Amino acid sequence: MARFLVRRLLHAAAIVFIVVTFAFLLIHLAPGDPATAQFRDQPVSQELIDQYRRDWGLDQSLVEQYFRYLGNLLSGDLGHSFSLRRPVSEVIGQALPNTVFLAVAALGISFAIGIVIGTAQGATPHSRFDHTLTAITLAVFSMPIFWFGLMLMLVFGQWLGWFPVSGATSPIYSALPFFARVADRFHHVVLPAVTLGLGGAAVVARFHRAEIAEAFSQNFIRTARAKGLSEREVVFRHALRTALLPAITMFGLSLPVLFSGSVLVEYVFGWHGMGLAAYEAVGRRDYNVVTAITLFGAIMVVAGNFLADLAYRGVDPRTRAT
């Protein structure tokens, strides 16, 4: 187990290192730098721009900048955000809670709906019910997520007026009492979380349907039926239990997808999280914010994979042999 852990951690560190290097090179080789983006359309002298570059070390060679960045990173310093004039860790610290809140809500929706639908489909394979749900999940899966968000916004925000159209909180949020604040947050998260979560639910349902159908073809289900258990018990006690194992893997693997989707959903709903921060930073050539968020995304991917493996080893003894 210890050897497995060490090997996987080294592997993960290598991937993260590759990603950081790649992101760093990509951003620094692109035309333009924070100094030009900072003073765009402003009548400033060349001396001021040069001074700015010297102050932030932007005039050094790429190699020097790279090693300085890596060194800072290893000591936990993510650098300075040029456009927001604050440490990057502060920018991320502010955006992260919103993103985590949205992601947890969306994950909850994905797995709750996906597993219910997948189980229902897998228990009655090739029925009309199964085919209808397959068509629906395919349809949800095929919609561009930002368009789906816009349509939900239109129908439930504008026409029906059930939910607020954008933002993470109301303008009067800070004046509200505690419980009203909590309610306000949940009220605002519904539309973005449904947008982000339903696409995931379709993926989970498709995957889970196959797992349940697979479980149904196994001998222990025949034994359970032969014992005279009710169909309910066969589905919930036997088939669902086995099929939930692979769902754990799905859980780990869906973290990064959620992160990518959140860039679009946060943009559509004006939700101030990591995705929107990344989008804005790209436009302002804010090197350090972009690299830090890319790094964060890569860590999510690697950690998701790692946790999925680990959880799987925990619940399924057969995978421990290798």
Next chain:
Amino acid sequence: MTRWFQTAGLAAAVMVVVRFGRILELLTAPSPGTLAQALGALALPVLAFFGWQWSRNATGRTQSTWYRLARNRAFLWGSGVVALLCLSALLAPVLTSYDPNAQPDLLGAATQPPSLAHPFGTDFYSRDVMSRVLHGARWSLGIAVASVTLLVLVGTLVGLAAGLAGGAVDAVLMRLVDGGLAIPRILLLLVVAAMWGNLSFLALATLLGLTSWFGLSRIVRAEVLSLRSRPFVSAAEALGVGRWRLILRHLLPNLAAPISVTAALGVGNIVLIEASLSYLGLGAPPPDPGWGNIIRDSTAIMLSAPWVAFFPGVAIFLTVTGFSLIGDSLRAALDPQAQ
């Protein structure tokens, strides 16, 4: 399959009759491009007739992959939708009389709801939305097809190289692939597209293709490794078959299934990604239409004129669904064990 061609022929005939005036107009126009489109529109019913005749004979060979596909309803629906979209992209000027970028009347004709004159309504600049969606198909589908071609080439080559060479080459290539898969894709594209400024058609297609091959190369590598342990490949290697002959005659035919499935699903996937990028402001150079940037242009008037955003979204949705159906049924037809 026969029914498919019958429906297509009937639809094409109806189109020719309804749009006959426009076809004549294009036929007499001096440009060779519009001439070709008008002739294409006229030839469609004839082509569909020949397709119908041919499909009546072809579906007899019951053991072929083709037979399994032709009997698969998902495949017929998927290919029908895709054919419809491709044809409407090619014949856009025949199907609509409006110039997609023309702003005929900024004050009088802006943001009008769907009507007979403008079936999809008009946008904020009084442009005809149907014309923009049809012409936008050229950009969106063109980008997707071009970048999937690149995806297949690079993914297959890297997968083959890693699987055949083994050792250090394999290790380095696969770590690169791991890294590529670990970068949040939308962020990577955003960075590149934003920093290099307005991207041309070819540049965007290359960019999308070069960031999408990681998954395929992994699949190809795994398949190559498993094929190499099979007796027919060991036998070929033992007989001293050259490397290229081994690849072309023994490996590639057996890789056709995973590659074609990935390609079919890849087109839908790239249409989605390209639309997302365009929606974030990094797509077709304005005022040219692409499905994503039609939606982007309409966000300001989204709540008062939802039809502008609605129709391009439906077009994206149909494309992705069509290619998913094709990909899933290809997988089922090429791999009998999966059924």
